């Protein structure tokens with residue numbers, strides 16, 4: 120089978136390797152749609168914290184596929200099922216897992232990081248990590264479950280009340296997913312601030328009420344601000360956009376060991392609550408799949424570029440250079 124691999128030396132290579140052998144209770148899945156993101160490039164260039172990767176590795180942590188073989192003891196999954204697989208594999212024994220914080224499992228293990236990912240012809244997975252998609256969930260939406268579950272995990276923490284006014288900072292994939300997913304909490308409005316007017320069509324499809332460019336932001340304040348731009352300027356703006364008693368949810372990473380000055384008195388006097396959120400919990404993964412499978416959520420609109428896996432170089436080029444509107448870039452194995 121084919122697999123898109125890297126050793127962290129800045130190079131990706133599509134290589135031939137043997138199909139994984141199915142163990143007890145495992146299913147073999149043929150990936151159908153595989154998203155690529157900036158993290159895949161960090162893995163490729165070896166700039167990610169080495170504690171999180173086992174090289175050489177097949178990339179691909181945002182994906183959906185179809186079951187082609189069921190191992191012994193598999194009960195719930197059938198050949199032909201369209202599925203997604205929870206990427207962070209919780210040990211289910213440690214203190215964090217027992218408390219439901221599977222995103223912080225003490226034994227870190229994740230597809231596309233510590234074990235081979237889905238930019239390949241086949242992946243094998245333990246049955247309990249596999250979620251079946253209904254006809255209401257497209258393959259494209261399935262490939263977006265992973266980044267969407269990151270947003271769901273943050274929203275479950277921030278837990279905005281009914282009729283909350285929400286501002287999303289950032290017009291990239293995580294910003295657009297934040298705006299779209301926030302609707303499940305029944306806010307009175309969701310505004311988004313970004314840098315690229317060309318993202319307008321995607322922002323509109325994410326059900327955003329008002330799309331501001333950074334240069335046109337007014338002095339309106341919000342109950343919940345979601346920082347999804349991963350920039351210093353985005354974080355600085357977020358501190359000025361909360362009402363007193365407001366909440367800040369930080370999803371964007373600004374760079375390893377980068378720091379930002381914080382007006383501590385504003386934090387205290389504003390009575391603010393701040394959340395950081397890492398990865399996704401099993402609960403958030405299940406909730407995201409549920410929203411898609413019920414038809415309440417459809418993320419297909421976010422996919423703007425698709426390439427066959429054999430043309431992965433075009434995919435990487437689109438991820439870096441394609442003009443906006445740019446959403447998710449998919450590779451199709």
Ligand SMILES: [Zn+2]
Nearest residue numbers: 155156158181
């Ligand atoms: Zn990603």
Ligand SMILES: [Zn+2]
Nearest residue numbers: 210213216224
């Ligand atoms: Zn654990």
